[in-house]
Amino acid sequence: MAGLRRFPPYLREMQEEIEGHARAYGLDFFPIIYEVLDYKTMNEVAAYGGFPTRYPHWRFGMDYEQLAKGYEWGLQKIYEMVINTNPAYAYLLEGNSLVDQKTVMGHVCAHVDFFKNNYYFSKTNRKMIDGMANHAALVRRHMARHGQDVVEDFIDTCLTLENLVDPMSPYITRVPTPRDEDAEDGDGGDDVPRLRAKQYMDKFINPPEYLEAQRKKKDEEKKKQRRRFPEEPQRDVLQFLIHNAPIDSWQRDILEIVRNEAYYFAPQAMTKIMNEGWATYWHSTIMTQRAATAAEIIDYADATAGVLATAPGRLNPYKLGIELFRYIESRWNKGQFGKEWDECDSLDAKRDWDRRLGLGRSKIFEVRRLHNDVTFLDEYFTLEFCIEQKFYSFGFSERSGNWEIQSREFKKVKDQMLRMLTNRGQPFIYVDDANLENRSELLLRHAHDGTDLDLGQAKDTLRALYKVWTRPVSLLTRVEGKGKMYRCDDGNITEKSAEFPA
Amino acid sequence: MSQRIDLDHGRFRQIIRGKIKQNLRKYISQGEMIARKGKDTVSIPLPQVDLPRFKWGDKQSGGVGQGDGQPGDALGQGQEKPGQGEAGDRPGEHMVELEVSLAELAEIMGEELELPRIQPKGTEKIIAWKDKFTGVRTTGPESLRHFRRTFRQALRRQLSLGTYDPKNPVIVPIRDDKRYRSWKSEPLPQSNAVIIYMMDVSGSMGDEQKEIVRIESFWIDTWLRSQYHGIESRYIIHDAMAKEVDRDTFFRTRESGGTMISSAYKLCAKMIEDEYPAELWNIYPFHFSDGDNWSIDDTHACVELLKHKILPAVNLFAYGQVESPYGSGQFIKDLSEHFDEDERVVTSEIKGKDAIMDSIKEFLGKGR
Numbered sequence: 001m002a003g004l005r006r007f008p009p010y011l012r013e014m015q016e017e018i019e020g021h022a023r024a025y026g027l028d029f030f031p032i033i034y035e036v037l038d039y040k041t042m043n044e045v046a047a048y049g050g051f052p053t054r055y056p057h058w059r060f061g062m063d064y065e066q067l068a069k070g071y072e073w074g075l076q077k078i079y080e081m082v083i084n085t086n087p088a089y090a091y092l093l094e095g096n097s098l099v100d101q102k103t104v105m106g107h108v109c110a111h112v113d114f115f116k117n118n119y120y121f122s123k124t125n126r127k128m129i130d131g132m133a134n135h136a137a138l139v140r141r142h143m144a145r146h147g148q149d150v151v152e153d154f155i156d157t158c159l160t161l162e163n164l165v166d167p168m169s170p171y172i173t174r175v176p177t178p179r180d181e182d183a184e185d186g187d188g189g190d191d192v193p194r195l196r197a198k199q200y201m202d203k204f205i206n207p208p209e210y211l212e213a214q215r216k217k218k219d220e221e222k223k224k225q226r227r228r229f230p231e232e233p234q235r236d237v238l239q240f241l242i243h244n245a246p247i248d249s250w251q252r253d254i255l256e257i258v259r260n261e262a263y264y265f266a267p268q269a270m271t272k273i274m275n276e277g278w279a280t281y282w283h284s285t286i287m288t289q290r291a292a293t294a295a296e297i298i299d300y301a302d303a304t305a306g307v308l309a310t311a312p313g314r315l316n317p318y319k320l321g322i323e324l325f326r327y328i329e330s331r332w333n334k335g336q337f338g339k340e341w342d343e344c345d346s347l348d349a350k351r352d353w354d355r356r357l358g359l360g361r362s363k364i365f366e367v368r369r370l371h372n373d374v375t376f377l378d379e380y381f382t383l384e385f386c387i388e389q390k391f392y393s394f395g396f397s398e399r400s401g402n403w404e405i406q407s408r409e410f411k412k413v414k415d416q417m418l419r420m421l422t423n424r425g426q427p428f429i430y431v432d433d434a435n436l437e438n439r440s441e442l443l444l445r446h447a448h449d450g451t452d453l454d455l456g457q458a459k460d461t462l463r464a465l466y467k468v469w470t471r472p473v474s475l476l477t478r479v480e481g482k483g484k485m486y487r488c489d490d491g492n493i494t495e496k497s498a499e500f501p502a
Numbered sequence: 503m504s505q506r507i508d509l510d511h512g513r514f515r516q517i518i519r520g521k522i523k524q525n526l527r528k529y530i531s532q533g534e535m536i537a538r539k540g541k542d543t544v545s546i547p548l549p550q551v552d553l554p555r556f557k558w559g560d561k562q563s564g565g566v567g568q569g570d571g572q573p574g575d576a577l578g579q580g581q582e583k584p585g586q587g588e589a590g591d592r593p594g595e596h597m598v599e600l601e602v603s604l605a606e607l608a609e610i611m612g613e614e615l616e617l618p619r620i621q622p623k624g625t626e627k628i629i630a631w632k633d634k635f636t637g638v639r640t641t642g643p644e645s646l647r648h649f650r651r652t653f654r655q656a657l658r659r660q661l662s663l664g665t666y667d668p669k670n671p672v673i674v675p676i677r678d679d680k681r682y683r684s685w686k687s688e689p690l691p692q693s694n695a696v697i698i699y700m701m702d703v704s705g706s707m708g709d710e711q712k713e714i715v716r717i718e719s720f721w722i723d724t725w726l727r728s729q730y731h732g733i734e735s736r737y738i739i740h741d742a743m744a745k746e747v748d749r750d751t752f753f754r755t756r757e758s759g760g761t762m763i764s765s766a767y768k769l770c771a772k773m774i775e776d777e778y779p780a781e782l783w784n785i786y787p788f789h790f791s792d793g794d795n796w797s798i799d800d801t802h803a804c805v806e807l808l809k810h811k812i813l814p815a816v817n818l819f820a821y822g823q824v825e826s827p828y829g830s831g832q833f834i835k836d837l838s839e840h841f842d843e844d845e846r847v848v849t850s851e852i853k854g855k856d857a858i859m860d861s862i863k864e865f866l867g868k869g870r
Binding site: 040048056316319391395425456 | 506509516554558559564565568569572
């Protein structure tokens with residue numbers, strides 16, 4: 001690899017030392033392979049999401065340019081990167097001070113421990129380096145055959161739909177609702193029941209007009225009962241398209257690749273706060289208790305203070321994560337949990353509550369195994385924590401034209417926080433009907449949860465979707481409280497009001 | 503060092519170029535690039551290049567932060583959302599500033615306007631010699647002795663004479679072994695070019711007219727700079743009198759006098775005669791005016807000056823007539839009457855900012 005430096009012996013010694021400390025604390029990680037990169041290669045690898053080979057696409061070039069500029073202007077610097085594979089690959093920036101490298105190694109150990117043990121990573125492909133390389137090879141082959149522009153353009157289209165997946169699906173077996181098979185087979189012919197009558201009386205007992213009316217009624221009922229497709233709204237829009245869109249097999253390959261990579265990266269978005277908090281907790285524990293020498297401690301503290309800095313209107317996942325882990329540890333050390341704790345309403349008693357249980361460490365290990373960001377915060381983000389850490393919710397004020405602090409009320413802050421994290425801060429979009437009005441048009445439904453969609457982008461996304469579905473596609477959503485249906489037919493978007501089921 | 507990212511980065515730059523090209527007319531007529539000019543680059547604001555998504559609209563989404571402050575306190579000014587609250591780390595999606603070098607910009611403009619490359623005229627002026635080490639020779643000053651070659655030669659000699667002893671590998675160069683670096687002086691040919699901008703600053707040229715001239719001269723500059731190394735620009739303003747000024751003054755001055763175009767042409771002709779011998783220089787006089795000249799006599803004088811003094815020396819004489827509510831716009835007719843056949847004269851009427859691009863194409867489309 002260009003820019004790759006041989007892993008020098010002093011770093012190897014350092015790695016052994018840090019990993020020794022980490023193991024002694026109970027961290028359990030895959031073997032870690034470090035590579036030392038110069039900043040250019042670091043930016044390159046970062047643009048590729050940490051992987052040495054990705055399929056060709058301009059977006060990586062764009063990310064690279066942004067990273068490179070950020071570095072050149074001194075705005076940002078990537079200290080470290082680690083990917084979720086077994087063995088795990090981690091990258092160190094050449095020229096970082098030894099203290100930094102030590103800190104980074106502690107950080108990386110904890111990340112890899114998290115990858116290995118957190119439930120939400122349990123379904124990820126640990127051989128993803130190969131996976132990515134295979135994707136790249138396949139895309140290159142398709143590009144050679146169908147032309148780079150065509151394929152790249154289709155990748156653009158797929159990436160536009162990239163977030164329309166169901167990140168929880170790997171952990172749940174979604175049982176298809178049992179079909180009522182009998183309903184259809186049961187009635188055999190389409191005749192309506194008649195009363196028995198002698199032939200000459202039949203016309204009177206079963207009048208033809210009545211029979212006709214009955215038949216019509218039945219037909220209508222049948223139409224109503226006609227099976228929807230899909231039967232249940234589907235969240236995994238990509239999967240639905242892979243199975244049902246009329247596209248070429250190479251396009252199906254691309255869709256599958258994009259979907260596969262989206263699922264690979266999903267747990268990282270789902271556990272960002274925990275993952276960074278966990279890693280920061282451990283590098284700080286390892287450094288301050290074991291690894292840092294007296295001469296190094298100031299530099300270490302300076303760097304870590306930078307990592308944990310907060311800015312107005314910005315939620316620093318490192319800061320929130322580490323503080324929450326520390327808070328949990330302290331609560332379980334002091335026995336501040338359980339029925340008694342919950343039912344205690346004396347502030348004084350709560351303040352001085354200390355049962356000296358010392359369960360903190362084992363509790364946070366349990367938390368890192370079981371939770372994702374949403375459940376982590378739902379469970380442990382308490383009133384005390386919220387006040388102590390000075391959290392607030394903010395929003396846009398039309399009145400002043402500024403983003404403003406809105407509230408410090410615990411419930412509001414927590415609601416806002418959870419809403420932001422649910423579904424990785426993205427709207428829920430379902431495939432509702434693939435045969436809208438019996439014209440094989442696709443209908444998506446936005447499960448509106450109080451926030452409108454960015455309409456400009458939504459329209460562009462519909463255009464992209466049209467390219468895949470090749471028949472008109474519609475989106476049902478709510479805008480400023482009113483139901484709206486946007487329909488895209490060959491790039492033209494029409495808008496009409498529609499009923500939006502609550 | 504070539505990197506894997508180069509291909510993807512190249513694709514990205516290509517897309518950017520495409521976007522710039524698409525919007526070139528807008529950029530040109532708005533003149534916003536000039537304000538963003540750095541030394542060799544301009545930064546261009548582009549609408550997001552990122553891919554669209556189903557995502558929440560900004561205004562209603564809000565977020566959670568940490569720190570001091572009372573409800574109602576602002577988190578920094580303006581419309582932009584403060585740091586993305588989500589755990590995701592996609593870069594913000596708004597306008598992106600992209601740096602493009604002037605050379606690249608000229609290339610994009612060249613492609614879009616289908617401008618031909620300019621064939622520099624005359625012999626290229628030799629302005630410098632450059633010494634370059636090109637090989638070795640057996641004589642030369644000791645300071646240029648090529649150490650390795652010398653010893654290699656000595657080793658070769660000792661081996662062939664059989665005096666080399668691997669157990670005691672001593673190599674002693676003698677005089678014949680010595681090798682010296684040799685050099686060659688290479689001429690650095692360079693064709694030089696000068697742009698002489700002339701502008702009518704009489705009362706009838708208003709701010710809007712000047713703005714048009716400013717924008718147009720920026721693009722002409724950019725293009726010609728991409729075609730020549732070391733281009734010079736000179737600026738002449740005139741009303742009834744002409745004088746040379748610096749760039750800033752050129753665009754700022756506003757006089758109120760009458761207009762005698764010949765005064766500017768006289769100065770221009772003198773400048774060419776004194777400083778830019780025609781055989782060595784590619785000369786580009788550009789004259790902008792609202793086309794209102796003092797008298798027919800003066801116009802006649804201009805035609806004479808052009809015919810005998812200026813045109814023989816220049817690559818191209820360009821006259822841009824900016825429409826103004828006061829000017830009669832007669833001058834362009836007079837010029838085309840006299841020089842309709844002449845390849846070296848280009849005239850263009852610039853009706854407004856939107857016409858700048860077409861005018862540039864008229865000026866530079868001849869490839870002279």
